[in-house]
Amino acid sequence: MVHETNALEARVQSGHEAPVMRMEEVNKSFSGVQVLHDMQIELYKGEVHALMGENGAGKSTLMKIMAGVHRPDSGTIRYKGQEVSWHNPMEARDRGISVIHQEISLSPNLSIGENILMGTKLPKNRFGLVQWARIYDRAAHILQSIGSTLNPKAYVSTLSIAEQQMVEIARALSFHSEVLIMDEPTASLTDKEIEKLFAIIADLKQRGVAIVYISHRMDEIFRISDRFTVLRDGRWVDSGPVEETNPDHLVKLMVGREIKDLFQRTPSSQTAGTKTPVLELQNVSDKRTVKGVSLKLYPGEIVGLAGLVGAGRTELVRTIFGMSGLHGGEILMDGYPVQIVSPSDAIKHGIAHVPESRKEQGLFPNLSVKENMLMAQLHAYRSGGKLQASRMNEEAEGYIRKLGVKTASKEQNVMGLSGGNQQKVVIARWLSIGPKVLLLDEPTRGVDIGAKTEIHKIISKLAEEGLAVLMISSELPEILGVSDRILVMHEGKITAELPRQEATQETIMYYATGGRP
Amino acid sequence: MQTDIQAAAGHAPMNRQRLLHLFNQLGMLIILMLLIAAMAVFAPNFMEVTNMLNILKQASITAILAAGMTIVILTGGIDLSVGSTLALSGVLSVMMSNAGVHPVIAMLAGAAVGCAAGSINGYLTAVPKLPSFVVTLGSMTYLRGLAFVVSGGYPIALENSLFKFVGSGDILGIPTPIYIMAIVYVVMFYVLKYTMFGRHIYAIGGNEEAARLTGIKVERSLIKVYAISGLLAGIAGVVMTGRLFSAQPTGGTGYELDAIAAVVLGGTSFVGGFGRIQGTIIGVLVIGVLTNGLVLLNVDFYWQMIVKGGVIVAAVLLDRIRR
Structure with missing residues (x-):
């Protein structure tokens, strides 16, 4: 070699x-x-x-x-x-030129042979009918050439992930x-x-x-x-x-990226450990990705959660928020164990969650800025069943001012806003519930640099007001600029806890790629 | 007025958006006006007051069904079972009344049966997350079957006068079903616009995943939505018996399609989250005016169907092009 x-x-x-x-x-x-x-x-x-x-x-x-x-x-x-x-x-x-994507792109309801030859001209007889025997022959031949003994007539849905990957490779080879x-x-x-x-x-x-x-x-x-x-x-x-x-x-x-352009927060002077953590995880696992995670989150601090895509950061946050079932371990709030099996449970306990993809999981594309902001808390504006428009307007205007949302008005459809302002709308929604814990999943993804800094300032200010923030970010400068403490995840586990002062992009990357202390 | 001008000066882009919005809402209204104008010119007696009231009276059943259909479609679902629910509720309430139950209780029972049937649809759609199309396709069939079983397959003559009043009577010269229709639309307008439940319907239709993550009890809301659709179908069933002086197990066949057509004409999107109850009533009237006008014009019934279907497709197509 x-x-x-x-x-x-x-x-x-x-x-x-x-x-x-x-x-x-x-x-x-x-x-x-x-x-x-x-x-x-x-x-x-x-x-x-x-x-x-x-x-x-x-x-x-x-x-x-x-x-x-x-x-x-x-x-x-x-x-x-x-x-x-x-x-x-x-x-x-x-x-x-062939691609084997990370996400397997086979049709599970078809046979291995069909999947391998999909997209090529299928062998046909003179009546234009597909000749199955020849498809399976050809597929078997290609599979053999990579040393696989899979039966081309088997359905892809019956295969393990690794076997499916073999089929992907065989398919790539079918195109020479x-x-x-x-x-x-x-x-x-x-x-x-x-x-x-x-x-x-x-x-x-x-x-x-x-x-x-x-x-x-x-x-x-x-x-x-x-x-x-x-x-x-x-x-x-x-x-x-x-x-x-x-x-x-x-x-x-x-x-080797420059950090100097980004917002730099002065780390919280409060010393963790002297108080009861507002949120504590003990050996928490989910069904697939998260493996025995323990962590403590104190009021007034921002903890950065770093790691590569697929490390289990999003899954961890989803578990805390009750979106995927807890599979072992315990979640404590203010020192007491809590049962969180749905997002509404989490919200009742004062946990807020700004999801990873704004469009799919955050915004109501059919509604106004105002309604997008207040949707989690509508019950607070009810009086005899009727929603109090004047109070809602006041509240929404308050958030628009506080977070500096650039919008023509509170009645503007939310999709007319820029990415950064949409994100501020989602953050406002969570502030409206008066949360104790704020979970942020890639809060500045798809946001331009100016709005990024504004969002960082907002997060920082919220922490000063006593909120505990857990922030996932794939951008190391963001993690380093905003966090008080940094946790690094790799393959479902927390592999390092680094105080802000000791963390560098290199050390985080080292632990995120599976390095050991 | 003055504040309007100030608003226009301060928020020019928003004002343009509002204008566009208004135009979008007016689109189908303009089509309705054109249709009325055409009928006024060509159909004899179309503009008579009695004929106008007749159109509203005939449209009332579809209108009540379409109100429920609107909220179901707003959540991104569909309810194919309303026609069969209407028949079952009508048959049961008339049989109860004929058996000596107080007519008010019999009517309420009819509505309650519709509500129960709708709740089952809602549960199956919300909790095991079956597609509403399949769930209500099934209930459309079994509810119709139940109506036949209960009635023995024959129309049941209506004896009670209160039922007749609800379906065929009038107050101050205006037919009772028109009042019922009006109440349904006013209440629905209020619910959709000013209550938490109404806004949750829009949120769920716009982005169900986001609604769940926002802490909205999506399942509970969906069950309520289908229950309301069923309840309204039950009410429509009672009104219909009063109009026909009998309860028919075959009643309401195909009405779900009229209701869906009205909702779609009214600009409510199948994607969910976009649409208004005001639009639906306009859609109902478009179909009502068209049907009535074609009858007055002595158009052959088979041709009526062809024209009606064609107009529905053309109107929606026109609407799409305009946007």
Whole structure:
């Protein structure tokens, strides 16, 4: 393996081999926000190319441009020596670029064989009827070539996650892929299954397939990759042979962002531990992801919850808020155990929750700013069954002023607001219940930098007023700028608790990628 | 007036939005006006007061059903069972009355049966989360079956005069069903606009997940919504017996579709969360005027159906283009 890698490097460096794919100066914006700036990457035949970066660094956009899902705004893509411009994913796939998504995209109600050949021309007889025997033959042949003994007639719904991944790979191969993009393929595999996957990857390399490998697991990167590319904030940072780097260096490349532009809160002077925690978790687990989490949250402090996507942060917060069942462990409020089985229970105990996706879980798209703000607390404005318009108007105007919501009026439809102002509306909704604990899940996602700072100030002020805040964020500068304490999660467990003073982007990233103290 | 002008000066974008909003609301009203104008020109006796009252009286049953249908569709659901509920409630209340039960109690019992049938629909939709289309398709069939079983399959003649008053009487020259319809719409307007329950209906229809996360008791609200739809179908059933002087197990067949058509004409979206009860009454009147006018024009019944269906599709299409 090592020998081969060297041989590849020699060819790459001596310029004997042209890259199978080369992207240069690729730019891409979504609704005015530029997500890729002058991006570049080169892929060679028979290499495993690790694509690395924090959440939101631009990996998935880059991957989607390669596969024809998005079209770049500018820049060139050369594939096998020719400049190309994919019109749709099918075109890219037919030319040999396949993607294995993190979320498995098979049809569970169809057989393995159908899934593998889906999207290709199915073999038909002269009456135009599908020839099942030939489908299963072909599928079996492809499965064999990756050493799988799955029965092509079996339904996908009967397979384990790992087996489904095999089918995904077989499907990618049915298109005679020359570039194969794998997005966190090991995320849901056991150690044994990972070994099997690595064996297949080694085999694909032999056949000359260029593999783009996206993973958050450092050990895997160093085991199977030949070269790496690091992205940060939508920009290319560095590429090179994996041999010539080390995990610390890669982490530095990934997080080297400037913090100075963001809001810096003066950490709370109150010392935790002298009071009763307002919220305490003892060994809390959910059914799938969260594994024995214990934590204490004190009034007036902001605790940052850091970790990579899939670490279980959102699941933890959902469990506290009664959205997914508690599966072992205990939740205490003000020192007393509480039963929380639904969001309305959580709200009764004074827990507020600003969810991860504003649009799907937060906003009522059909209603006004005012009603979006007061919906959790309508019963407080009732008098003899009728809602008191004047009191509601006053309250809504109060929040608009307090949080600085930029809106034409309180009657304006909430969808007419910018992302940041929509988020303020959702925060106002939770302030209206007079909460003791505020759970924030990515509070500034999709929010521009100005509104971001405003939201940080609001959160900070709420903590000063005595609220206990638990904030999930994938942006390390945000975590570092706002939190008093930082908890790091990895694979469902809290792997580190860091006081603000001791935390750096590097230490957080180290624990978030599975590093041990 | 003065404050209006001030508001216009201070919030120009909002004012434009309001204007657009008003125009959207007026869209179907304009179509209704055009329809009335056309009928006034071509259909003899259309503009007579008696004919106008007749249109309202005939529309009242569909109108009462459509009021319930509006809140169901606002939550993103559908209720196909209202026609069958109407029949069962009518049959049961008339049989009770004929058996000597006090007519008021018999009428209340009819309404209560509708409410109970609706609650079952609501429970199945809200708790095991079955699709409302399937749940009410089922209850549409079994409630109709029950109406046949209870009545033995024959119309039951009505004996009580209070029933007749409710369905065919009048107060101050205006038919009683029109009063009932008016009360239903005024109450529904008030509930949707000024009560917590009403606003929760909009919240659930707009984003059920967000409603749940906001602490709204989504299940309870949904059960109430379907129960109200059933209750209104029960009331419509009692009114109908008074109009026909008999309770018919086949009564109300296909009425659910008229009610749905009226709601859709009224601008309520199947997506949920968008729509108004005022729109629904306009939708009811569009169908009522059209039906009445076609009769006055001596259009063959089969052709009436073709025209009615075509107008419904065209009106909604026009509405979509306008937006």
